[in-house]
Amino acid sequence: MIDDEIEALIAAETTRQAEGLEMIPSENHTSGEVLKALGSRLTDKYSEGYPGMRYYGGCEFVDKVENLARDRAKSLFGVSHANVQAYSGSPANMAVYYALVDPGDTVMGLALYFGGHMTHGLKVNFSGKWFNSVQYQTGRDGYLDYDAMAALVQETKPKLIFVGATAYPRIFDWAKLRSIADTCDAYLIADISHISGLVIAGAHPSPVGFADVITTTTHKTLRGPRGALILCNGNPSNPLKSVERSRENLPTLIDRAIIPGLQGGPHNHQTAAIAVALREASQPAFKEYGKQIVKNAKKLADVLMNKGYQLVTGGTDNHLLLVDLTSKGITGAEAEKALGEAGITVNKNTVPFDPRKPFDPSGIRLGTPALTTRGLKETEMQQVGEWIDYALQAKGQSAKLAAIRDEVVAFTKDYPLPA
Numbered sequence: 543m544i545d546d547e548i549e550a551l552i553a554a555e556t557t558r559q560a561e562g563l564e565m566i567p568s569e570n571h572t573s574g575e576v577l578k579a580l581g582s583r584l585t586d587k588y589s590e591g592y593p594g595m596r597y598y599g600g601c602e603f604v605d606k607v608e609n610l611a612r613d614r615a616k617s618l619f620g621v622s623h624a625n626v627q628a629y630s631g632s633p634a635n636m637a638v639y640y641a642l643v644d645p646g647d648t649v650m651g652l653a654l655y656f657g658g659h660m661t662h663g664l665k666v667n668f669s670g671k672w673f674n675s676v677q678y679q680t681g682r683d684g685y686l687d688y689d690a691m692a693a694l695v696q697e698t699k700p701k702l703i704f705v706g707a708t709a710y711p712r713i714f715d716w717a718k719l720r721s722i723a724d725t726c727d728a729y730l731i732a733d734i735s736h737i738s739g740l741v742i743a744g745a746h747p748s749p750v751g752f753a754d755v756i757t758t759t760t761h762k763t764l765r766g767p768r769g770a771l772i773l774c775n776g777n778p779s780n781p782l783k784s785v786e787r788s789r790e791n792l793p794t795l796i797d798r799a800i801i802p803g804l805q806g807g808p809h810n811h812q813t814a815a816i817a818v819a820l821r822e823a824s825q826p827a828f829k830e831y832g833k834q835i836v837k838n839a840k841k842l843a844d845v846l847m848n849k850g851y852q853l854v855t856g857g858t859d860n861h862l863l864l865v866d867l868t869s870k871g872i873t874g875a876e877a878e879k880a881l882g883e884a885g886i887t888v889n890k891n892t893v894p895f896d897p898r899k900p901f902d903p904s905g906i907r908l909g910t911p912a913l914t915t916r917g918l919k920e921t922e923m924q925q926v927g928e929w930i931d932y933a934l935q936a937k938g939q940s941a942k943l944a945a946i947r948d949e950v951v952a953f954t955k956d957y958p959l960p961a
């Protein structure tokens with residue numbers, strides 16, 4: 543490599559990942575095959591349009607790449623249509639709004655401070671500015687308050703309801719959500735960005751058959767490149783022609799929202815890497831992986847609760863834990879810093895009804911997807927929980943934190959990043 547500055551930084555980041563414990567629940571470590579596709583010549587190619595219908599010549603191979611990605615996504619999730627072109631999760635969600643509602647329409651999503659995503663109607667996001675966004679939340683117990691949500695739907699009659707979260711440790715009841723959306727004939731959108739790998743593994747119920755549209759990033763538990771999928775059922779027609787808004791037309795509405803609605807050329811290297819990740823996710827080993835993520839999270843939850851930590855909802859059903867540190871006399875920002883010094887990467891997070899500000903909230907979010915990729919199991923989760931506890935007790939004491947870090951670095955030698 544000729545650019546020695548960037549080469550050094552890539553090496554430093556790779557070492558940081560290899561020698562640390564990555565516990566941000568939205569992160570993961572991709573395989574060498576995924577990285578190879580991402581670094582390929584496919585990045586050079588323009589191919590606006592869809593396979594067989596492109597505005598550029600020379601698309602015979604990228605057409606096949608995109609078809610493979612679409613077919614693998616369809617069969618893995620069990621839907622009849624997949625769009626694989628959205629550049630990432632946020633643009634995928636933007637495409638759903640673009641396809642199904644108009645500016646000024648009422649839309650609904652889980653509030654960010656209760657674990658939702660910015661694109662689900664946060665006031666400073668396009669979704670909160672361009673639409674009349676109504677936000678639902680969890681109850682005091684941290685569980686989604688379905689009754690309050692149903693009442694809010696009755697009161698405000700949204701045209702579209704986003705369900706999905708970045709910091710929610712429990713399972714979504716898709717049937718119940720469908721029946722709530724049906725009370726005002728709203729489109730139900732399942733944003734399974736965090737949990738799509740668990741859904742594939744059968745470790746979280748699938749929204750297929752309940753949600754009208756499903757969006758997911760491909761780089762979280764799905765363990766692929768940064769990117770997104772938009773999944774639905776219906777009759778695909780020629781995406782070059784506009785169609786009426788209806789459930790039957792969902793595939794065409796979504797495809798047309800991506801292009802010409804929002805994007806230009808697809809990122810073919812990314813599409814190829816998504817196809818690779820989807821094939822990996824179709825192997826039996828991936829099912830084991832997804833189930834182990836949840837086992838590890840449950841084990842870590844037990845270890846921390848036994849040490850007196852308070853978990854929002856009192857535990858977890860999925861890949862993440864939301865720890866309320868109030869009773870331990872430490873803030874989320876202080877915890878993030880202490881753990882970082884000890885070689886454990888986490889992020890601070892608000893807890894439901896957080897009295898503190900988002901820049902220094904009361905909690906942290908801990909996830910097991912990346913550690914599970916590296917081969918850690920329940921036994922190792924015991925050790926990870928011990929380190930977390932020591933590090934939080936040692937906040938501000940750099941010598942103690944450095945000593946934990948040395949242990950962490952030594953430990954990671956036995957759990958290399960994927961080849």
Ligand SMILES: *Cc1c(COP(=O)(O)O)cnc(C)c1O
Nearest residue numbers: 630631632659706707708735736
């Ligand atoms: C991560 C995430 C997104 C956005 O994905 P980006 O790729 O960061 O744009 C959207 N919704 C949910 C629920 C997410 O977790």
